[in-house]
Amino acid sequence: MPRFAANLTMLYPDRPFLDRFACAARDGFTAVEFFFPYAYPAAELAARLCDHGLQLVFFNATPRTDPAERGIACLPGRGHEFRDGFLRALDYAEALGCARLHVMPGRMPADADRRRLHATYVENLAWACGLAAHGRRTVLIEPINPRDVPDFFLTRQDQAHAIVQEVGSPCLKVQMDLYHCQIVEGDLAAKLREHLPTGRVGHLQIAGVPDRHEPDSGEVNFAYLFDVIDSLGYDGWIGCEYHPRQGDAPGGTSAGLGWLHRSRRPTYPDPGPVRG
Template structure:
């Protein structure tokens, strides 16, 4: 049975961020992820995890100036020093939160720069970061993101992400396989699970309903079937990762919206056992 982690950036938005840990634990989640931890002291977040018996499974490295529209630094020429400082900061947080993996956002492709130049910077940055993370005992992830939600994002396809990981040949550099993004850009999601999960290069999976990014029982993807595929393939190849619930509750941020929408766990037959 898949292990599900609540994405605290998107879920439980009726609560202040630090209160979302308790809300997720009360609903039976044992793992959490979120975009960025840096607005809070690492020890404060670590205490919330301990208080509620939660495991931090993923967060993102600093993306640059998010409010100004930056969506990662890894592919950007001239921003190598900022990228390296962000990796160092992320590794410090990962140590404090006992988090095994960090997502490195590629960034938006700057106008007028040849894709080959961006690719060279991207791969060099990833190779350097993977070595730093290896020494710290952490995995790094890269994630193809669809261009509808994030126009201009440098990395969009599963095959390209896996090619990069193979080129760099760092065992702790893996792919964050978001089924939502994959369906929008490529489709054929079940066959891609069968293709890529056995390679050992998938470090994390994320889900959301397509096209509105609500609960996974809403929309065009048959998540019940996809969970069966994941279970089948995982059993044969030994994959034991987490599935991040990175969706926006259809009921919005009214009180109880996230909890009321968790019926999909029962509808799809993946409710974890209590306790």
């Protein structure tokens, strides 16, 4: 049975962020993820995790100083800023017991030399992995669809896996978000069967397509994909990174978790007809 982590940046939008830990625990989650921790003292976040018996499984390494940015790791001339941000992320990861840090490359500037962006990204990832190895942490890279984030540097699974192989560090893995993958590539079951056995996928995420609501809505049969994921022996976390259908209505996230409760019910083979 897959293990699900609540994304506290997107779920429970009717509640203040620090109250969302209690909401996730109440709904049966044992793990959480979120985008950025840096607006809060690490000690405060650690206390929320401890108080509610939650494990933090992922957050974004580089703080967002510009709302339009989606990372800076591939941008030439931003190396010092990237490294300072990653060092701060490692401090938070240590305090919060988090093993995975997502490094976002950023958007491609107009008329940029893609080869230079690629070289900068690989260099920064190799540096980050060298530090992550000391704490046995994993650096994640995630392809994101260009409809949601135009000009994003990393959009396809094969591109991400090629970068992982080029960097050559066991600390670098792919964050495979099935929402983004469906929009860009589709054929999700085949993509899972292709990539999960390689050991290069370090985290999965889900959302309904096309509206990014609960995974029981839209064009993707996630119940089937959960069986595929189980059959492939994936034992990592699946982040629930979606916007609840009921928006910020009180209790809207909890009301939309029927898909989660159904996924946790054991299934049994059909015993066939009863014979007298």
